[in-house]
Amino acid sequence: MPNLEIFNNMKAKHLATLVRYVPVVARVHGREHPEFLEVQSLFNAINEKIKDCSDDLPDLKEEFAQLRQVTNNYEVPQDTCESYEAVYLMLSDLDKAYQQD
Numbered sequence: 001m002p003n004l005e006i007f008n009n010m011k012a013k014h015l016a017t018l019v020r021y022v023p024v025v026a027r028v029h030g031r032e033h034p035e036f037l038e039v040q041s042l043f044n045a046i047n048e049k050i051k052d053c054s055d056d057l058p059d060l061k062e063e064f065a066q067l068r069q070v071t072n073n074y075e076v077p078q079d080t081c082e083s084y085e086a087v088y089l090m091l092s093d094l095d096k097a098y099q100q101d
Contacts, residue, residue: 003100004057010097011050014090018043025084033077036084038070043091064095 026040042063049058068074074092076085 003097006100007057007094007097010094014094015047015050018087018090018094019047021083021087021090025081025087029080029084033080033084035070039067039087039091042067042070046094060098064098067091067095 022040022043026036030037030040046058046060046063049060049063052058071088071091074088074095076088
């Protein structure tokens with residue numbers, strides 16, 4: 001069972017930045033990296049579940065499993081910018097925090 005406090009701390013640290021960065025990275029890199037459009041869709045699903053659960057821990061196992069698959073375990077492509085890398089690092093941090101017990 002994931003630890004709510006650890007996840008909430010990471011959520012507080014990264015969620016607002018991810019909300020700003022993900023659409024920008026999708027717009028800039030989506031054509032060359034269509035997998036990022038799937039990352040954006042999965043992030044949007046995660047964000048909605050987080051909003052719907054307020055203070056409870058949402059069930060994000062499937063979304064994080066799909067993110068790990070789509071991103072090849074958050075491996076950043078060589079031809080992308082620092083914002084792309086930052087998004088993958090923040091998503092990875094959230095994923096790891098979710099998996100903490």
